Amino acid sequence: MKIAVDAMGGDFAPEAIVEGVVMAAAELPDDVTIVLVGRELVVRELLNKYDTKAQQRIELVHADDVIEMSEHPTKALSLKPNSSIGVGFKLMKDKQVDAFCSAGNTGAMHVGALFSIRAIEGIIRPCIAGFVPQVTGGHAVMLDIGANADCKPEMLAQFGEVGSIYAQYTFAIDRPRVALMNIGSEEQKGSLIAQAAHQQLKDNRRINFVGNIEGGDFFSGKADVIVTDGFTGNAMFKLGESFYAMAKLRGIDDEFLNKTNYESVGGSPIIGVNGNVIIAHGISSPLAIKNMIGLAIRQVESNAYTKIAQALA
Incomplete structure (x- = not known):
């Protein structure tokens, strides 16, 4: 199982995101890997401050750009395909990861989900x-x-x-x-x-x-x-x-x-799309990020989105 996390999304990114990912990595089941998406040099420098054992459970995928909180979601995704959110959804679309989590621009996450992995057939509007x-x-x-x-x-x-x-x-x-x-x-x-x-x-x-x-x-x-x-x-x-x-x-x-x-749950899933997408508060702390990853793992294990698709077929 691979959980992608937007390293650049959030008011306190990338520091809080990386710290939360390291906290989660220390407790991960053996079959789970976290894929951090963002500016590789920046993220790697932050990771090097932490335990090397935890780093073994983390992969890095480079993304040149960042969609800021104030940007228009659709326009930003169009103009910044190599943003951390854009790259994260490409990983989802290509089925290289099982879930994508971000504390970044909520609108961009919602639009990105609709444009990349699409709504489940029969869903009126994802929520x-x-x-x-x-x-x-x-x-x-x-x-x-x-x-x-x-x-x-x-x-x-x-x-x-x-x-x-x-x-x-x-x-x-x-x-x-x-x-x-x-x-x-x-x-x-x-x-x-x-x-x-x-x-x-x-x-x-x-x-x-x-x-x-x-x-x-x-x-x-x-x-x-x-x-x-x-x-x-x-x-x-x-x-x-x-x-x-x-x-x-x-x-x-x-x-x-x-x-x-x-912080106790850490994130909110987008329900009604063909995949596991979880968004978090922009103010998310490391603990919130850790718990968001835990929710993502639980959601992947439940396979709920395919159960929804089967019910609406």
């Missing part, structure tokens, strides 16, 4: 999944958290199905409970879009739909998959992540609140 800690243990998969600000009912219904498949195979949850984020638990609550999505989710016998949940149920353990549009999902997800920072600011050390720290 981004986030992981919400639950008081009952584990995490709920929430989608979408930012790829699609405006969603039609059929998109939300499909998020429920692909999220269910992802949760089943990546987290070994038998018949994941799928819930729709809404302004009330009653079936008739919410916007016209939410009501229509509710009906479509309810009619889908392939999923275990448990109805609506409200904001107060976010961490409750009532659902394994939380369905929402990307606008609402992004706002809720970032609000949830803020609890950790607020707790630390007030000197509170709480086991559950610590799980809302973005």
Whole structure:
């Protein structure tokens, strides 16, 4: 198994990325190699500061350029084919790696996935999944958290199905409970879009739909998959992540609140494309990068994207 990591993506790249990769490499299973994509001389100089044993699990692939956070995704990918993101997706397209991870330009990662490995046939729109800690243990998969600000009912219904498949195979949850984020638990609550999505989710016998949940149920353990549009999902997800920072600011050390720290999972997968693509916060620390690689390994082992393709065939 080979996991490609964008060495140049992120606010603290390449230093934080390389450190996180070295941390991950020290604990890798024997059959896993990390492929660092970026400016080889810069990356190699940083790697040489660390344990040589860990370096044996790391390969370097040179990329001349970097797509900055402020650049337009489509334009940047077109003008910078030899950027670390561009080269990473070429490795994916050529099946030289099993997953590609980056803390760089989110839009470029999303567009790059669509242009290179393409959406799974039958997918209306790929989405981004986030992981919400639950008081009952584990995490709920929430989608979408930012790829699609405006969603039609059929998109939300499909998020429920692909999220269910992802949760089943990546987290070994038998018949994941799928819930729709809404302004009330009653079936008739919410916007016209939410009501229509509710009906479509309810009619889908392939999923275990448990109805609506409200904001107060976010961490409750009532659902394994939380369905929402990307606008609402992004706002809720970032609000949830803020609890950790607020707790630390007030000197509170709480086991559950610590799980809302973005570093604990490290990344968010793009669901609905023909491959394993994971994006991370631009502010990602070495620990976040390490955990993102762990998520990538788990996702490759689960083979969830092929299960989604089979379900939609």
